[in-house]
Every structure is written in structure tokens, then in C-alpha cells.
Amino acid sequence: MLLAFDTATALVSVAVHDGSTVRAEAVSGAPMKHGEHLAPLIAAVLADAGVTMAEVTGIAVGVGPGPFTGLRVGLVTARTLGLALGVPVHGVCTLDVLAAEAIASGAVVGEFVVATDARRKEVYLAAYDETGARVSGPEVVRPAAAATPSPAAGEGPVLYPDAFPHAVGPTQPSAGWLARLVLSGTVEVLDPEPLYLRRPDAVAAAPASKPGA
Amino acid sequence: MAAMNEPLVLGIETSCDETGVGIVRGHTLLADAVASSVEEHARFGGVVPEVASRAHLEAMVPTIQRACDTAGIALRDVDAIAVTSGPGLAGALLVGVAAAKSLALALDKPLYGVNHLASHVAVDQLEHGALPDRCLAMLVSGGHSSLLLVDDITLGVTPLGATIDDAAGEAFDKVARVLGLPFPGGPHIDRAARDGQITIDFPRGLSNRKDLERHRFDFSFSGLKTAVARWIEAREASGEPVPVADVAASFQEAVCDVLTRKAMDAAISNNIDTIMIGGGVAANSRLRALAQSRAEERGITIRVPRPGLCTDNGAMVAALGSELVARGRTPSALDLPADSSLPVTTVVA
Numbered sequence: 293m294l295l296a297f298d299t300a301t302a303l304v305s306v307a308v309h310d311g312s313t314v315r316a317e318a319v320s321g322a323p324m325k326h327g328e329h330l331a332p333l334i335a336a337v338l339a340d341a342g343v344t345m346a347e348v349t350g351i352a353v354g355v356g357p358g359p360f361t362g363l364r365v366g367l368v369t370a371r372t373l374g375l376a377l378g379v380p381v382h383g384v385c386t387l388d389v390l391a392a393e394a395i396a397s398g399a400v401v402g403e404f405v406v407a408t409d410a411r412r413k414e415v416y417l418a419a420y421d422e423t424g425a426r427v428s429g430p431e432v433v434r435p436a437a438a439a440t441p442s443p444a445a446g447e448g449p450v451l452y453p454d455a456f457p458h459a460v461g462p463t464q465p466s467a468g469w470l471a472r473l474v475l476s477g478t479v480e481v482l483d484p485e486p487l488y489l490r491r492p493d494a495v496a497a498a499p500a501s502k503p504g505a
Numbered sequence: 506m507a508a509m510n511e512p513l514v515l516g517i518e519t520s521c522d523e524t525g526v527g528i529v530r531g532h533t534l535l536a537d538a539v540a541s542s543v544e545e546h547a548r549f550g551g552v553v554p555e556v557a558s559r560a561h562l563e564a565m566v567p568t569i570q571r572a573c574d575t576a577g578i579a580l581r582d583v584d585a586i587a588v589t590s591g592p593g594l595a596g597a598l599l600v601g602v603a604a605a606k607s608l609a610l611a612l613d614k615p616l617y618g619v620n621h622l623a624s625h626v627a628v629d630q631l632e633h634g635a636l637p638d639r640c641l642a643m644l645v646s647g648g649h650s651s652l653l654l655v656d657d658i659t660l661g662v663t664p665l666g667a668t669i670d671d672a673a674g675e676a677f678d679k680v681a682r683v684l685g686l687p688f689p690g691g692p693h694i695d696r697a698a699r700d701g702q703i704t705i706d707f708p709r710g711l712s713n714r715k716d717l718e719r720h721r722f723d724f725s726f727s728g729l730k731t732a733v734a735r736w737i738e739a740r741e742a743s744g745e746p747v748p749v750a751d752v753a754a755s756f757q758e759a760v761c762d763v764l765t766r767k768a769m770d771a772a773i774s775n776n777i778d779t780i781m782i783g784g785g786v787a788a789n790s791r792l793r794a795l796a797q798s799r800a801e802e803r804g805i806t807i808r809v810p811r812p813g814l815c816t817d818n819g820a821m822v823a824a825l826g827s828e829l830v831a832r833g834r835t836p837s838a839l840d841l842p843a844d845s846s847l848p849v850t851t852v853v854a
């Protein structure tokens with residue numbers, strides 16, 4: 293039983309795969325609530341699939357790139373579950389998950405890109421060939437600098453239609469596809485390390501908001 | 506020696522720059538593993554939230570493992586998970602809360618999202634046993650300076666007073682900076698002051714009669730910090746060297762004098778005979794000595810945990826968690842949020 297989840301976009305996606313099929317999958321209802329939603333959603337999806345924690349034999353997690361706060365919720369959850377259950381944790385680039393679904397659903401034939409919201413008027417971008425192999429990225433760029441008439445999956449084309457006029461599905465990464473990818477062995481499996489792609493803003497906390505020691 | 510029927514609780518603390526994982530059985534401390542990112546923040550003169558959050562993610566699993574190894578337990582032995590859910594830095598809290606939920610889920614054990622400040626009070630039970638039925642807690646750190654009335658730490662606390670501007674620890678950091686001492690300022694000022702004399706009479710905030718009418722148990726350290734900076738500027742302007750040790754000693758005395766004076770007043774006026782002191786500033790040697798001598802004169806007992814348990818750690822969270830389990834308090838839900846401004850009156854979120 294592979295428990296898969298991705299928190300690298302505004303929503304949380306969770307799925308359970310039993311080795312032959314996705315048994316259950318769900319997406320959180322409200323954006324930017326990764327910390328509140330992920331754990332209850334895991335419990336709900338496991339219950340829906342009729343699977344107990346003890347039956348989970350592996351964890352798959354989207355490692356981004358994505359907004360840092362949500363990304364960390366997914367990664368610390370994956371690592372801690374892996375430790376407590378004694379099972380391996382497989383990381384996958386979140387853009388690869390979107391690419392896999394785009395190909396499998398027939399939304400793209402030929403070369404295409406995946407662009408997701410990096411905020412600050414930028415996108416996380418990767419380019420793929422017709423087989424779904426990543427040929428460049430992931431990187432963080434301004435949409436205008438990445439403008440392409442190629443088909444584009446992810447939320448990028450929704451937010452920046454001028455740069456990505458040829459929008460195709462999907463817009464959100466699916467944990468079901470994340471699980472299928474890991475089990476298929478056709479994707480580069482990474483350590484569960486976050487793909488931040490940006491340095492931290494080196495601004496000290498306002499002292500009033502820090503508990504200090 | 507811990508009785509095996511007492512609850513075995515693992516506590517996680519990530520509200521600022523320390524990743525803490527503690528394990529207790531009842532009031533017995535079994536492990537207190539802490540990984541700090543303080544050195545990564547030193548060059549910024551304060552804690553950088555994104556740097557702290559990244560460090561928490563990297564440190565979490567190794568720190569949990571280290572705590573279990575030290576305690577000689579397996580994770581599946583744990584009876585409950587406790588975690589600081591606030592107050593603190595939002596992104597930093599979130600890492601600890603998510604890790605705690607994962608443990609609770611994987612191990613099928615209750616989760617307690619607890620208040621950081623109440624944990625600073627509860628930790629003293631690991632050192633000095635059960636808290637008395639009623640005590641005064643003075644919590645002094647980089648973010649808080651509070652006087653709290655504590656009857657039952659698992660139910661709530663009653664705030665008597667707090668800082669109206671800077672926290673005590675913040676004043677230490679700022680004065681250290683003008684003295685050219687490194688961040689964090691507390692331990693460096695404490696060390697420098699040992700070689701100095703109390704030669705300068707710096708102001709005691711909210712201590713004159715008029716202020717006491719409205720702010721009897723409140724603190725203010727902003728004026729003190731400014732007074733120290735002005736004093737140094739004047740000295741430098743006149744071409745004289747700054748006596749760092751004397752300034753450190755005099756500043757530290759002003760802080761400790763007003764803290765202990767107000768704590769004694771609060772205890773006596775509420776008929777309380779025990780004062781518990783916690784938070785990072787409680788590690789200050791002058792504060793400990795002055796509180797002790799003033800309390801003795803008044804027949805008051807001072808309880809201060811050893812310095813390592815005063816600063817942020819996971820053991821304090823586990824200590825509060827263990828008390829909550831022992832008293833049968835209701836655990837938190839799995840959708841527990843990290844609350845950067847959790848009020849001091851909320852013990853379990």
C-alpha cells in the first residue's frame with residue numbers, strides 16, 4: 293500500500309494505491325490550509341480505502357517546487373510517517389506529476405511545458421518531450437521570459453494566459469498520479485528534500501512576534 | 506525512578522529557532538534533544554523565520570531519533586504526543602505541528618497542541634516535582650515578560666501583567682548590539698557583567714508611583730534600552746572609552762531589579778508563597794541570585810529549572826503533555842492549527 297500526497301500547490305491532494313489501482317483519492321476544499329488539512333485528509337483517504345496505517349508499505353511525496361510553507365508540511369509529514377512506520381519515502385518533482393497526467397490523459401502530444409504558481413509574479417517551470425521526459429527545469433522564472441505557444445499544464449497558463457496561450461489539463465497535481473508514477477518506475481525518484489529554488493529572504497523576525505527562548 | 510504506569514509522552518517544540526524533542530515519563534525526564542539554528546541567525550541580529558523553518562524540517566527526524574535513542578524507547582511505546590501549537594513564528598510552528606500529527610496518526614496516539622508559555626511553567630515539575638496548588642509564574646524571554654497566576658496548569662493561567670513594549674530578552678539583545686556583543690545577547694551580557702560593577706543608575710520602567718497605579722504588574726524595557734544607548738553615545742562623544750562590563754552589569758541590574766521587585770509584589774499581594782521563573786532570561790545568573798535573596802527575605806520559595814530547561818526545548822512540552830494525560834484532559838483534533846498568537850490563557854488548543 294503506497295500512501296501518496298502533494299502539498300506543493302494551494303491545495304492538498306492525498307491518495308492510496310494498492311499496487312494495481314488507486315483505491316481512494318481526495319483533494320482539500322480550501323486553499324493554503326496545508327497544516328490543517330493534510331493529516332485529517334490522510335486519515336479520511338485511508339478509511340475510504342479500507343486501509344490501516346499498519347498496512348502502509350511506502351510513502352510518496354511531491355517535493356515541489358512550490359510555496360515553501362505548504363511544501364514543508366508535506367515533507368515533514370512524509371519523513372515523520374516514514375520514520376514512525378519504518379517504511380521508505382519516495383520524493384517526486386511535483387511538475388513531473390502534472391506532466392505524467394497530461395500525457396496519460398491525452399491532453400498533450402509532442403513537446404509541452406508545466407508551469408505552476410510561484411507567486412511574486414513568477415512561475416515554476418519545466419519542459420518535457422513527447423514521452424514525458426523532463427528536458428529542462430525545474431526553475432523559477434517570470435512568465436514573459438518563459439512565454440511559449442507549446443501546450444502548458446498547471447496553474448501557470450490560467451494565471452498568465454498571455455505567456456501560455458495553449459492551456460491544457462491538468463491544473464493541479466494529483467496524488468493518484470504521483471502514486472502511479474512511483475509504482476511504474478518511470479520517474480526519477482528523489483530524496484524527500486524540498487525543491488525551494490529560492491534562497492530564504494534574510495529578514496529577521498519582528499521581535500514582538502518571536503517567542504525567543 | 507519513574508513508575509511504568511505513568512504516561513510516556515513525547516513533546517515537540519519548534520516555535521522559534523530551536524528544534525526540540527523531549528521524552529518524559531510522568532515527572533521524570535528521559536530525553537531532551539535540541540538542535541538549534543541560532544548560529545545561522547547570528548549575522549542577521551535576530552531570528553530569520555524562513556531560515557528557522559528550513560532548519561526545523563531538516564532537524565526534525567534526526568532529533569526525534571536522538572531523543573528516542575537517549576530515552577531508550579521505541580516510538581510505538583509512547584502514550585501521547587504533545588506539540589507547541591503557539592504562540593511563536595507561524596511557519597516554524599507549522600513544521601512541529603505537522604510532525605506531531607504524523608506521529609499521532611502513525612502510532613494511533615492522542616495529540617495535544619499546547620501553549621508554549623504554559624510549557625515553560627510545566628517544565629519545572631521535571632526538576633522540582635509537582636507544582637503547588639497555587640503559584641506565581643514569571644516568564645521572561647526574547648518574546649515575553651509576563652506575570653501569571655497558576656492554579657492548575659492543565660486548565661489555564663490568569664495573566665497579572667506583561668511587558669507593554671519590549672520583552673526582557675529583547676532588551677538584552679538590543680543592548681548587547683550597542684555594546685558590540687554577539688547575538689543572542691543574554692548570555693554575553695551575563696558573562697560581561699561578571700567583570701563589571703553596578704556604577705550607572707539606569708531607569709526602572711513603570712516603577713514610579715503614577716505608573717504603578719495603572720501598571721503595577723506590567724513591565725517596560727524600551728526606555729531602559731534607549732537610556733543605555735544614550736549613555737554610550739554620550740560617552741563616545743566625549744572621547745572616553747565605554748566600560749562594557751560596567752554598562753552590562755548596570756543594565757542587567759536594572760532589568761533584574763524591576764523583574765524581581767514586581768514578582769515579589771505580585772506574590773505577596775495575592776498571598777502566594779511560591780514563585781516559578783521560566784523562559785530564556787531565567788538562565789541569567791543575576792536574576793536567579795537576586796530573586797533568591799529577595800524571596801528568602803519574604804519567606805517565598807523560588808523555583809527555577811536549570812538553565813538548559815529554561816530555554817526552549819521539547820522536554821517542557823512533554824512535561825505539560827504528561828500532566829494533561831494524567832489529568833485526563835481532552836486531546837486536540839487532527840485539524841489543529843498552528844496559531845502564532847495563541848493567547849496565554851489557552852493551555853490546550
Ligand SMILES: [Zn+2]
Binds near residue numbers: 621625784785816
Ligand atoms: Zn520560550
